[in-house]
Amino acid sequence: MNEMIVALIRLQEMDKEREAARLGISQVAACREDLAVRRAEVAAAQENSKKFLVEAQVQRKNLEIEIEAKDQAVRKHGSELNNVKSNDAYKALISEIEAAKKEKVILEDQVLVLMESIEALQKEAKASEGEAQKARLEMEGRERALDAEEAEINAKAAAQKIARDSFAAGLPADVRSRYEAIQRGRPGYAAVVPVNAMVCGGCRTGLTPNLVNQVMKGKEIVTCESCSRILYIVPKPVEPAVSSPAPLPDGTAPAASVGIDSPSH
Ligand SMILES: [Zn+2]
Secondary structure, three states: OOHHHHHHHHHHHHHHHHHHHHHHHHHHHHHHHHHHHHHHHHHHHHHHHHHHHHHHHHHHHHHHHHHHHHHHHHHHHHHHHHHOOOHHHHHHHHHHHHHHHHHHHHHHHHHHHHHHHHHHHHHHHHHHHHHHHHHHHHHHHHHHHHHHHHHHHHHHHHHHHHHHHHHHHOOOHHHHHHHHHHHOOOOOOOOEEEEEOOEEOOOOOEOOHHHHHHHHHOOOOOEOOOOOOEEEOOOOOOOOOOOOOOOOOOOOOOOOOOOOOOOOO
C-alpha cells in the first residue's frame, strides 16, 4: 500500500481517538445534567414533605386559638349569668354557653385527628430527610467520579492532540491538506476509506475498474469521484506458514516441499 495512505489511515485513527474523547466529555456533561435534575427533585421532595408538616402545624395552632376563644366565651357568659335580670336572658346565656361547649368538643376532635396526621407527617419528613441525605451522598460520590473521569479524558485528549499534531506535521503538506480538506474539521469523519468489491467504503457508490486499478497500483492518492474520499485497498491477510510435514511412517523425512514464503528463484 502507498505509504502516504498508510500514514493517512494512522492519522485518521488518531482523529477518531480524539472524537471518542470528545464524545466522552459530552457524555460526562450529560451525566452532570442528569445529576442536577435529580438533585432538584430530591430537594423538591424534601421541601414538599416539610411544607405539609408546617401547614398541619399551623392548622393545629389555629384550632387551638379557636378552642381558647370558646373557653373565653364560656367564662364570659358564665360571669354574665350573675348579672342577668330576666329569665329569658338567663336562658339565652345558658344556651350560648352550651353551644360554645359543643363547638369546643368538635374543635378538640379535629385537633386529635390533626395530631395523628402531624405525627405521620413528622415520620415522613424524617424518612424523607434520611433519604435525601443518602441521595445527596450518592450524588456527591457520582460527582467526584465524573470529575475524575473528565480529568482523565482531558489529560488523554491533550496527549492525543500533541501526538496527532506532531504526526500530522511530519506528513507532506499537500497530503495533509488534502486529507484535511476532505475531513473539514470533523475528527470523526472517515476521509480515508477502503474499496470493498468495487464499491467506495464511504458513500457505497460503484467505482470504475480503471479507478480501482489506479488504487491497486498505489502510486498516487486516488479519491472517490462521488464523495471525494481517499480510497485504499485492504491488503490480503498474510497466509499462515505451512507447517513442516510429519515424518513418514518408516521414520524418514518427507521430500522437501516448496514453502509459499520461499519462492524458488
Ligand atoms: Zn465515495
